[in-house]
Amino acid sequence: MPPSRFRPGLSRPNAPPGEVAWFAFHGDELLVRAVGGNDRFDVPIAADLADLGLRVVRAQPLGELDGRSCRSAELAPGSPAPAGHAYVSLRRLHGRIDPELFDLAGTAYQVQHWDRAHQYCAACGAELETGLDERVKRCARCASSYFPRITPATIVLVEDGPRILMTRQARFPAGMYGLVAGFVEPGETLEGCVAREVHEETGVDIGDIAYFGSQPWPFPHQIMVGFTARYAGGELRVDTRELEDARWFHRDALPTLPPPLSIARKLIDAWLARPAR
Structure with a gap:
């Protein structure tokens, strides 16, 4: 099996401006851009999704793919797909996107699902803080921790x-x-x-x-x-x-x-x- 081109990580690498690969979800569908003429897709590359007229509710770092920074994102409800882009479910994307991107999109979906579902502590109701050294949400008030659910x-x-x-x-x-x-x-x-x-x-x-x-x-x-x-x-x-x-x-x-x-x-x-x- 060839080595993965993806390196997971929480800190944003020193990538050039505009070199962020976004795995952005509108509900359960991924924002993709059409490439070529055979119903193939890629993910958008932009320094900020605001450059595409999109509002991000929350985002999380994923790591690097081919040396490029990758981030997951939850888009605001009702955000129209920019010109040349579309929202497509992960099931429909299989075989129509680079396999490494498809696998990473699955990771991104789980990360943004966890991020959205864990904003407040279930034990005491305090707002949670995102860990800097590992993928976790922590409560400063009662010390509860919330890792991604598998x-x-x-x-x-x-x-x-x-x-x-x-x-x-x-x-x-x-x-x-x-x-x-x-x-x-x-x-x-x-x-x-x-x-x-x-x-x-x-x-x-x-x-x-x-x-x-x-x-x-x-x-x-x-x-x-x-x-x-x-x-x-x-x-x-x-x-x-x-x-x-x-x-x-x-x-x-x-x-x-x-x-x-x-x-x-x-x-x-x-x-x-x-x-x-």
């Missing part, structure tokens, strides 16, 4: 020979199925979460749980931890409180799959790349 969730590909267990939620696009996923509960291991979620949602028991990989999922602040597992017994029954449907699908007859940006798709593609058993 919510762990697991997702698992359950295989049984040439078939895998797939699930569908009502909010999915027509015909699309995904994998069993769920949030980790207090006191629970990641593997325990995997087994519990599969049994609760489908009635299936699993074994041979193995780590696959992880993915930041900034919608708004999850990290998805992927696993593989093997069917170990149990009859399929669908928890209709959580799912619309759950089925076993043969590798030669899969439904519409999750989008390529998701770890669910990476799990499925890796399984398909292995020889059929």
